Amino acid sequence: MLELSFIKTNKERVIQGLKIRNFSVESLQVIDHILGTDEVRRSTQAELDNNLAESKRLAAEIGSLFKSGKTxxxxxxxxxxxxxxxQAKNLETKMREAAERLEELLLSVPNIPxxxxxxxxxPEDNEVHKAWGKPLPELGDGxxxxxxxxxxxNIFDxxxxxxxxGAGFPVYRGKGARLERALINFFLDExxxxxxxxxxxxLMVNQETxxxxxxxxxxxxxxxYVEKDDLYLIPTAEVPVTNLYRDVIVDEKDFPIKLTGYTPCFRREAGSYGAHVRGLNRVHQFDKVEIVQIAHPDTSYGQLEQMLAHVSSLLEKLELPYRILRLCGGDMGFTSALTFDFEVWSAAQERWLEVSSVSNFETYQSNRLKVRFKDGGKTRLAHTLNGSxxxxxxxxxxxxxxxxxxxGIRLPKVLHAYTGFELID
RNA sequence: GGAGAGGUGGCAGAGCGGUUUAAUGCGGCGGUCUUGAAAACCGUUGUACCGAAAGGUACCGGGGGUUCGAAUCCCUCCCUCUCCGCCA
Structure with a gap:
């Protein structure tokens, strides 16, 4: 969620950003609604505060009268x-309604690109930022x-x-299971x-998280969703790992905070079936190692570069041809300010497969997480970033x-020590 | 799952209906003293919102209630600890 103070002081910048996200003229009115609702909320609070102050004053007066026996x-x-x-009851209702409406409106606004x-x-409008591994490997007829x-x-079933x-829950076995474990260990070690x-x-989180x-x-x-216990299976390690720092005021010296985690990821992927999702292309449960950073706003884009370099080095060590896409306004996730997707070339299917998405959320996520730091006397929101x-x-x-x-299948050198074998046959 | 105890500021810990703007201690920060440090002493030390400022309001696990007035009483939910049961 965007910071209200940012919208107030940078209205034009916000509107320009939403245009990059293809907001129509009517949709852009949400910004004026936000500012108007905020106005109502603030004036109502001022009224309520005065009302409460007066109540408190009178209650204290009654107290002292009691003390002196003038009941x-x-x-x-x-x-x-x-x-x-x-009166206070009405003001409170009015304020709560305005605050709820404001929250709702803010939630409907995506991050500014x-x-x-x-x-x-x-996706056709995404920019190719970098390509590695040319020429693409060509396989024989078989x-x-x-x-x-x-x-x-017999490596997965x-x-x-x-x-x-059910569909989309692969069973890995034999060398396939071992390869899975090897990759997890390799990624975590790197x-x-x-x-x-x-x-x-x-692997399960509550609603707040x-x-x-x-x-x-x-x-x-x-x-x-596990209804009985009101818990969600995580769709990515980003959720629990980033939430470690929810409501934390970070010491500026500790920036950047760099966290990694391996977890299975659970995604319902409702309604996606067909040739593009065959095999392992899209499944309901898959393993992933995630990297997360919490960074100072001044250096977060440098950290993003560092994350790109990290992911690049993994793919290069695995000898997989890949390209990096700078996502366009229409393809970028709701909460992201800048996203790079990594795609590897899958030579038999002859298509690119997305294997990583690396994003800077700036303060969009930290505004809800309340991850902050002290900048002089001021408390400011930190930037959050993550990537697969x-x-x-x-x-x-x-x-x-x-x-x-x-x-058989010849594995890249870097994995041999992890798998204990070089060939799947 | 059963029984009991308890959740207060960064931490420890008092308060159990009305100057509580939450005592006190520890820790943190600033200062005095010192060649420097320690000790001692003095001051300061939460978050959010409103306000140009002065200042105001909210927050003592969450939510609701009683009362002119709630950290304090009542209801409810959550969590932690101890004991018992079950268990990898």
Whole structure:
């Protein structure tokens, strides 16, 4: 959620930003509604504050009359307080309604895109920021997609997942399961080397936590919900890991705070079926190592660069051709100010697969999380950033397809120590 | 799951209906003293909102209630601790 004070002092900048997100003229009126509702809220609070101050004063007066034994003089005062209280009730209702309306309006406004975000309406308008691994590998005629490789070498099984749970819950087995574990360890080790503290968080979170990072109310339908205990299965480690710092006033010396965590991720992905989601391309449960940073506003974009470099190095070590996209205004997530997507080339499917999304949220997330620091005497919101480093399922898909050979699947060198084998056959 | 105890400022801990703008201690910050430090002493030390400022309001686990007045009484929910049961 945007800071109200930012909207007040930078109205034009906000409107320009929303235009990059393809807001229509009518939709832009939300900004005026916000400012108007805030006006109502503030004037109502001023009235209420005066009312309460008067009540308190009168109550103290009654108190001192009691003390001096003049109990007979208190009736008129009591009536005055009763009248004030009646008023206060109405003012309180009015203020609460204005505050709720204001919150609702603020929640409906997405983050303001960074100045470098290109305009655009669809993924076609994303900018290629960097490409690595040219030329793209070409496979021979016998090349098969990863879901067929899975059957051939018995490394994961989606039908068994259907038997146990339902569609989209893969069962990894044998060298496939070992590869999964190897990748998790590799990613965590690399993150640790890069200075991230490893976190093993809960996989279910309460409403407050889901709300603070913005999954609620925006992406409610995307999460699995355990009704009996009112808990959500996490769609990404971002949720519990970032929330570690909810309501924390960080010591400026501790910036940037760098955290990493491995978790399974649970996503309902309602309504997405078809050829594009075959195999591991889109599943309801997948493993992911996430990196999270909480940074000083002055240096957060430098940290974002650092995160891009980190993810790049992982893909290069895995020898996977990739490209980095700078997302356009129309394709960027609701809460992000600037997002880079990483896509790897999946050689048998001959398509790019998104394996990481690295974003700076500036203060949009921290405004709900209340992650702050002291800047001189002032309390300011910190910047939050996160990115996948990396999402496993699609990495596995690309590794299998790109490295298939007549004798089996040759794994990149960097994984040998983790898997204990070089070839899946 | 059952029984009991308890949740107060960064921490410890008092307050149990009316100068509480929450005592006191520790810690933190600033100062005096000192060549420097320690000790001692003095001062200061939460968050949010309204206000140009002066100042005001809210917050003693969350929500609701009683009262002219609630940290204090009542209801309810959550959490922590102890004991019992169950259990990887």
């Amino acid at each position: 007979g003089d208190t009736d008129a005062l009591k009536q005055q307080v009763a009248a004030l209280k009646e 960074h100045i470098s975000v290109p305009p655009g309406k669809s 090349a098969i997609p990863h879901w067929e490789l899975a059957k051939k070498y 989606l039908d068994l997942g259907v038997k146990l749970t 993150a640790t080397k890069a200075g991230y503290e490893e976190i093993a968080p809960p 889901a709300r603070a990072t913005g999954q609620l109310p925006d992406k409610e339908g995307q999460m699995y 480093a990396l999402a496993l399922a699609r990495i596995v898909a690309a590794l299998l397809e790109n490295n298939q050979a007549p004798e």
